[in-house]
Amino acid sequence: MSTAALLSISGLTKAFGGLLAVNQISFDVHQGEIVGLLGPNGSGKTTLLNVVSGALPPTQGKVRLRERELTGLPPHQIARAGISRSFQLVRVLPSLTALENVMVGAVFGPDAVWGAEAEAIARALLERVGLSGRERQRPEAMTYIDQKRIELARALAADPQVLLLDEWLAGLNPTELRTGIALIESLHAEGRTILMVEHVMDAIRSLCDRCVVMNAGTKLAEGTPEEVLSNHEVIAAYLGDENA
């Protein structure tokens, strides 16, 4: 793509003592793209998302959203700059209703809406993710996928420029998975930019425009899903050398 990058990650490194969880990672995410972040367990994908979203300060390197440098900012400022996220283990707010859960994204996000406007945004998004009519329910009474839907709606309520999804499709049964993939596809269709950590191969093949593969903190490969999934080094990282 020739357009300037929306989210640009360059030379990003995160060390925990002597361990380099993320080691000199660079890649760009362009407007309207879905980029998959792949890699075996422990390869540093979630750590990378945590650095981008501000949960962890980077040891080195830069994160930029368009012209704005976000490196090392606290999470609330990164959220207000236009980056929303979901969590690997779903995190909903138990004492708030479904509607209030989603409103959080709109009220404290970049647009800082309040009152009836925030409520309208939340209502529309609940409908969008398939939870209309359940505004007043509490998330703890909901199934796992419904909690994930709430989390997604909350992230979308901020109308983010970049959406970070951390294994949003993990733990779903085959029917739920199809629903989930269709939902993310519809976000793609409306032009959302998404960076997603994912293990589900079907989802990666059908959703991602490009993939970045990590192993032991470093970038192993980058390209279309077909390219990276047939790459020998990638197969070796997942399955061991003798299968490559």
Add this chain to the structure above:
Amino acid sequence: MIFPMQRREVVAVAASTAALALLAGLPLADDGFWLALAITIASYVAMATAWALFSGPTNYISLATAAFFGSGAYVVSALAENAPWPLVLVAAAVVGALLALATGLATLRLSGMYFVIFSFGLAELIRQLVTYYQTQVTGSVGRYIFVTISAAEIYWQLLGLCAISLFAGWAIKRSRLGFALRVIGDDETVAAHSGIDTARAKVLLFGISGALIALVGAVMAPRFTYIEPQIAYSPMVSFQVVIMALLGGSKRLWGPLVGVIPFVLLHEWIAGRFPNHTHLLLGLVFLLVVYFVPQGVSGWLEKAWRRLRGTPT
């Protein structure tokens, strides 16, 4: 939802205004035992409500109440002879707020048990500092407070503080700040990643709460006549406020109110009948409350009310 004022709220505001007007008439009927009891109740209602402003939504149990209360009282002992009363009150509120801001900034990263211990330590530290200052600089530990103010005036000022605390709680609940605090109480990580400056929200609310408690300390100071750190910074104040607020239920604005009244009455009764075992018996009562009424009286009342009307919980 949270935004337009509901009919229930209008009724609640009207009812509490009427109740306040009625209560304000009490000194006309009695200026002895009942007024003294009412002063105790009003002071604890104001403090427990102010405490729950911060600790209710965030689930941060603060044992620093005595630090704010005592500092409010000491502001009076330092200024009352040279400054008009309203100015003294403003100074007490400012000192309470600043103390809370300083503490808040130091404890931002603490949560759960660590915050409880730190807040308790803070109150003790301030008590020791005041004692040290008095022995080293002024040469005597105690101070007399000479303010000409009647018991009825103290009572009215405390009622005013109760009203301010309740109004502040109501206004905050409807605001973005109140919404932010509910999110923080549920999950601070989600709060931060949704764009909430969690540190700012917590410190701001702790400041409001601290200022109100310091004001109660200032208004109550003339009742003591003579204060020393052991009295003004008594840790019992911190513990009692927590017990009362939890007994009433800190999740609802009116919770502390229904906790304070039975607790003060019980305290009076136990202190009168078993003066040597007061704290032992109160501790026992607290254990029973936590065990049998974990949601507080207000949670229990709401449940009973729902059952009475036949609506599911």
